[in-house]
Every structure is written in structure tokens, then in C-alpha cells.
Amino acid sequence: MNLEKYNPSPTVQKIYEHYEASRDNGHRAHLGGSQIGNPCFRALWYQFRHASSQSFEGRMLRLFETGDREEERIVANLRAIGVEVWEVDPETGKQINYTACGGHFALSLDGIGIGFPESKETHTLEFKTMNDKSFAQTKMKGVRISKPIYWAQCQVGMHLADIDRCYFFAVNKNTDEIYSERIKRDRAEGEMLISKASNIIFDEKPPPKISHDPSKFACRFCNYIPICHGGELPEVNARTDAHSTPERDGTWSRKEGAGGHLFNPFMVPDDWEIIDAGDDFVEYQTPKGVIRNQDNSEELREKFSEDTK
16 A cells, blocks of 8 residues: 555544544643743744644644643553652642743643652653654753753743652653653753743743744744744734733733724734824835724735735
8 A cells, every 4th residue: 555645534534623623722821831942932922922823633633632641651650660649739630730920821740759769859740752763862862952842841840849850751652662861950940941931921022033034944843934934914812912911910901992903013024114003003014005904903814814825
């Protein structure tokens, strides 16, 4: 059978479609600690402001679920060898969660463990699944070098939980081999990452682009490349509205008396220049002429999304 020409059967396709139909827009109310290690501050700024939804095929969504199920298996493995594990908060029955920046920044731990053969200290727990290539690199170079985003996630977890060690586990999806690494807390790094989150959350303007060349690796696979480099407008929602502001107490406020949605001027294409503005409109000079944003954000987004395809 030629695998390159294989297409899923109608039954398998229906399964994938079920996963796609069951998924929401993927937006989180908070900036997540699992992504704060992303070297592109601008992408995180867009993410927190819900600039664009990320879509996945049903096969990928099922793969994510497989990763989630592996967490349960590792917890069972640890308990079987005598490690005491809390994968949920005993008071809430939910995943162990910590927040900062008034609640705008949050991280959930995969668990907390005590009583490992190597150490009786308390550890935060992080579980991942990897393909062969990623697994081999992580074994060879360690988490900090091979997976800096995971390493940052571990540091934030330790910092917010005030625990000095993290036990990181990775499972090879091809062979079922387990890699583990005990990571030490770096207090300065934890504080820096929280400061990074605060700057991203409360800065009105987006951080600089990580590159002005969209073909660079850091940009090529980014979910926000159509907005950052491609001239598309962001989604129309409360967080892309020029009248909305994240507050220090974890809430969002909207300017009193504000009218309909106006695109945050820092999210429109780089070659749009403001020539006039009021409480309920912004007028831009663009390469295609004068554009007025006033109760027409959805229409503008649809038009410019089509133009950039």
C-alpha cells in the first residue's frame, strides 16, 4: 500500500471531525506558564490578547489527548514504586494551579511528588511525551538546552509553588522509554520569567518582532505570522478592542461610554497610519486608500483576510 496516497476511511474521518467539532476557540483567559519560555515576546502579547485562534486537525487533537492520558499512567507508575503523588488540589479536586499578575498569568502543575528513590525532598512534577528525535535530543543535551520552553515552565512552577526541585519526565511515543531529570530551582530565572509575563500583560504596545524576516525559523511556524507579517487583522473580540485594558487586579476594563469594537491600533498592519481618531472611530491611511474603523471591524477583517490570501 502506498502510504502517501492513503486517505482516512469515512469512519476515521468522522472520528477526527468529532474532535474538531468538540474543540472551542482555544483562547485562555490567562497567559500560560507553559508558554512563557517562548523567546518571541510579541507572540505572547498576541496570545494574551486573543489576536488569533489556533486550529488543529482532528488527528492532532487526538494526539494531544494521548499526551494527557500518559500523565495518568506516569502518576500510576510513581505510586506503584512508593512515591506519594498529588495530581490534584485536595481542597478543590482540580489540577494544582498557581497565579501571578493579579491572575492574568497562571500555571498548572502536573503534580507534586514526595519520596523518590533519589531524594525525599518535595518536587513539582512535569510530564511530556516526545517523538524519537526530540527524545534523543533531550537525553543528550538535557531539558534546559534541548527544550528551553519546558525548562522555563519548570522554573515558573517551582517559583510559584516555592518548591526547590522539579522532577521532569518525558515518554518516547515510539518506544515507551522514559527519560527523567531532576531540575534545580533558579530563583533569579523564576523572578525574571514573572517579570516577563507582567511586561507582556500590562504593556499597551506589542514588544518588537523577533525578526523582520517572516522566513526565519522563529517566525515561519508561528500562529500569529498572518497578523505580525502578513497584513491580516486580528480577531474581533474584547481583547483586540482599543477600549479594553487589563487591570492589576486580574480583571479587564472597558472605557466608559465607548462605542462598538475598534481594532487596537497596535494590531493593525504596519503600513496603516492613523490620520484621525475619536471615541468611536479610527481613520487610517493605507496603501489601498483611507480606511475608517467604526462599527465595521468584522467587515474589515473579512475583507483584508481575503485580500491577503
